[in-house]
Amino acid sequence: MMHELKDDLQNSGDHPHANYHPHSSGFIGTEVLLVEQEKYVVLDNGIVRVTITKPGGIVTGLKYGGIENLLETHNKETNRGYWDLNWSQKGGKDIFDVISGTRFKIVYKDANRVEVSFFRPYDPKSGTSIPLNIDKRFVLMRGSSGFYSYGIYERPSGWPAFNFNQTRITFKLQKDRFHYMAVADDRQRLMPCPEDLMPDRCQQLAYPEAHVLTNPCEHELCGEVDDKYQYTMDNKDMKVHGWVSANPMVGFWIISPSNEFRNGGPTKQNLTSHVGPTCLAVFQGAHYAGSDLCPSFEEGEPWQKVFGPVFIYLNSAPMGTPCPALWQNAKAQAMTEEMAWPYSWPASPDFPKAAERGTVSGRLLVSDPFQPPYVWGGKYAFLGLAAPGELGSWQTESKGYQFWTQADANGHFCIRSIRAGVYDLYGWVPGVVGDYKFEKGSIHVQPGAVIELGDITYTSPRDGPTLWEIGVPDRTANGFFVPDANPKYVNRLFLNHPQKWRQYGLWERYTDLYPTQDLVYTVGQSDWRTDWFFTHLNRFKPDGSFEPTTWEVRFQIPEVVTGSPYKLRIATAAANGAAIQLFVNKLDYRKPVFDTMQYGRDNAIARHGIHGLYKLWTIDVDPHLLRVGPNSFYLRQRKASGPFTGVMYDYLRLEAPACSPSGPALASS
Numbered sequence: 001m002m003h004e005l006k007d008d009l010q011n012s013g014d015h016p017h018a019n020y021h022p023h024s025s026g027f028i029g030t031e032v033l034l035v036e037q038e039k040y041v042v043l044d045n046g047i048v049r050v051t052i053t054k055p056g057g058i059v060t061g062l063k064y065g066g067i068e069n070l071l072e073t074h075n076k077e078t079n080r081g082y083w084d085l086n087w088s089q090k091g092g093k094d095i096f097d098v099i100s101g102t103r104f105k106i107v108y109k110d111a112n113r114v115e116v117s118f119f120r121p122y123d124p125k126s127g128t129s130i131p132l133n134i135d136k137r138f139v140l141m142r143g144s145s146g147f148y149s150y151g152i153y154e155r156p157s158g159w160p161a162f163n164f165n166q167t168r169i170t171f172k173l174q175k176d177r178f179h180y181m182a183v184a185d186d187r188q189r190l191m192p193c194p195e196d197l198m199p200d201r202c203q204q205l206a207y208p209e210a211h212v213l214t215n216p217c218e219h220e221l222c223g224e225v226d227d228k229y230q231y232t233m234d235n236k237d238m239k240v241h242g243w244v245s246a247n248p249m250v251g252f253w254i255i256s257p258s259n260e261f262r263n264g265g266p267t268k269q270n271l272t273s274h275v276g277p278t279c280l281a282v283f284q285g286a287h288y289a290g291s292d293l294c295p296s297f298e299e300g301e302p303w304q305k306v307f308g309p310v311f312i313y314l315n316s317a318p319m320g321t322p323c324p325a326l327w328q329n330a331k332a333q334a335m336t337e338e339m340a341w342p343y344s345w346p347a348s349p350d351f352p353k354a355a356e357r358g359t360v361s362g363r364l365l366v367s368d369p370f371q372p373p374y375v376w377g378g379k380y381a382f383l384g385l386a387a388p389g390e391l392g393s394w395q396t397e398s399k400g401y402q403f404w405t406q407a408d409a410n411g412h413f414c415i416r417s418i419r420a421g422v423y424d425l426y427g428w429v430p431g432v433v434g435d436y437k438f439e440k441g442s443i444h445v446q447p448g449a450v451i452e453l454g455d456i457t458y459t460s461p462r463d464g465p466t467l468w469e470i471g472v473p474d475r476t477a478n479g480f481f482v483p484d485a486n487p488k489y490v491n492r493l494f495l496n497h498p499q500k501w502r503q504y505g506l507w508e509r510y511t512d513l514y515p516t517q518d519l520v521y522t523v524g525q526s527d528w529r530t531d532w533f534f535t536h537l538n539r540f541k542p543d544g545s546f547e548p549t550t551w552e553v554r555f556q557i558p559e560v561v562t563g564s565p566y567k568l569r570i571a572t573a574a575a576n577g578a579a580i581q582l583f584v585n586k587l588d589y590r591k592p593v594f595d596t597m598q599y600g601r602d603n604a605i606a607r608h609g610i611h612g613l614y615k616l617w618t619i620d621v622d623p624h625l626l627r628v629g630p631n632s633f634y635l636r637q638r639k640a641s642g643p644f645t646g647v648m649y650d651y652l653r654l655e656a657p658a659c660s661p662s663g664p665a666l667a668s669s
Contacts, residue, residue: 050140052116066250082099083149085099119134133155145314149309150310168284169280191275194277235266253279254279263285264395289601305399354417357418358445363411370462378407385426424437427458432460470652476648477535477610499610507646548638549636553632563659564658572647575602577601579637584626598639611650
């Protein structure tokens, strides 16, 4: 599709230099020009012209495909294409900052490539200046249908303490042209206009980002819900997203060839594109995790991190070409960029090239003495290197880099392009509960190192044979019962969609389905796919308040084994201000067998997520609390603090003591 589109471009006469393979041995097209004006810098390769303020480094103009400026010209110049961040002093309020440089420099220039720098040093005299030196870079290549940007953030030892909450690149596109948005093969559509979010055209829902359209510019959107959080994505899946203009047919895309610089690892969720039309490259943020993902820098702590490069890719096609064709072309370009990582051309020595990076490989085996075949290859396991820490700490790690890969069907893995440093090896295996961490200590990666670990083993948490289980351990609540949306709050994109959990207002549906009595699940009879609600929520009361809910799991035990505790493992995929209590065969609220206490700030429930931060609870159950025959576990979410308070379960399993006869499990599957 890429070549077909480019052939179409050439035949249409729009871009005579579009036949370019951005990482081939040669360049085709006119040389890259740099025009330095008093207040602007213009980069032009005959295909793309980028206008950037000097010395601020704000992108104000982007000419391509017959459009004089793809960015919204009705916005102020500082609100078109910019790097921004959020930060706070210790104990202070959050500060939003559009990063404007004070020093401009041409870093590299020849006929094939131009790289320019917009540098902002820390100003200790300013009470609103984050204690960081920030160097924003922009790069334009000969023959390239787009440009690159990356940033170098650093602070030497001795600087003040602060909290670093978010940083990203934001582009605001022309609202009269860009109406079609695509973030995935099955998540693309004609979007509302920004005017549709004005008070006279919509009704705000439970929070400022969510609206039901009452009088939209396009009548067919009337009654639909718009919420930017319906278009978020895991880091591991965030390769490309963007917008398409139908007249002329032009696409604007942000391509992320790597996630090594993003915080929170591969399952961290971030915003992509949304009504504006807005297109984001989020490098660091706290969405779907809370303040645990906001790194805190202590007084005097040194730090440096390179964010990016990302590629702002532009494509076009003849009038009438279906919008998904430009998406497919952008996906192909994203694969090209990913194959070229790490790039060889960034001028900053802080971005190591391929020869300066290392490789770690091996095979992950899974060991479980109670699950045949007892030892097996870690099929499609996720393995990653991140800063040394506790089991699972990669989920909240934000200061360093992370390098992840997915193993093959036999557990073989190879993590490539690793920056030199000291890391712990972490991981998890789909279908296996818990977190893995390499038990032989940290791994020291030297420049150019090739490290072969051989066979390594993940011993899955296990104390005895399975009596029953609910769900499949995949670190999400996906697969559990997700109700249909209230017809008043529908986004039609997610009707009959595999991600129907992205619909607005599903937190209200539990009360609709269980208005007075709570969920009861009977092992051996119930099916978790249809009988286990995907989120454990509060019940709405008629007076507008909320009440806790208590779910019951009923099961049979043919023989109670004494001498050792039974083990209940509860893996939660998300939690928001929740506290889960366990009661066994008797609901005595004064004496729970176990209480998680309040935990979690994921907000995945309100943000239409299916997971946040993963946590595994292992609970001892005294066998004297059990009885031969029917038993009940009661799971009570006791915090009745609001509509979004609750947990998403990933997986539950009850294990008998190891000395129990290991007959057929009563697993619900």
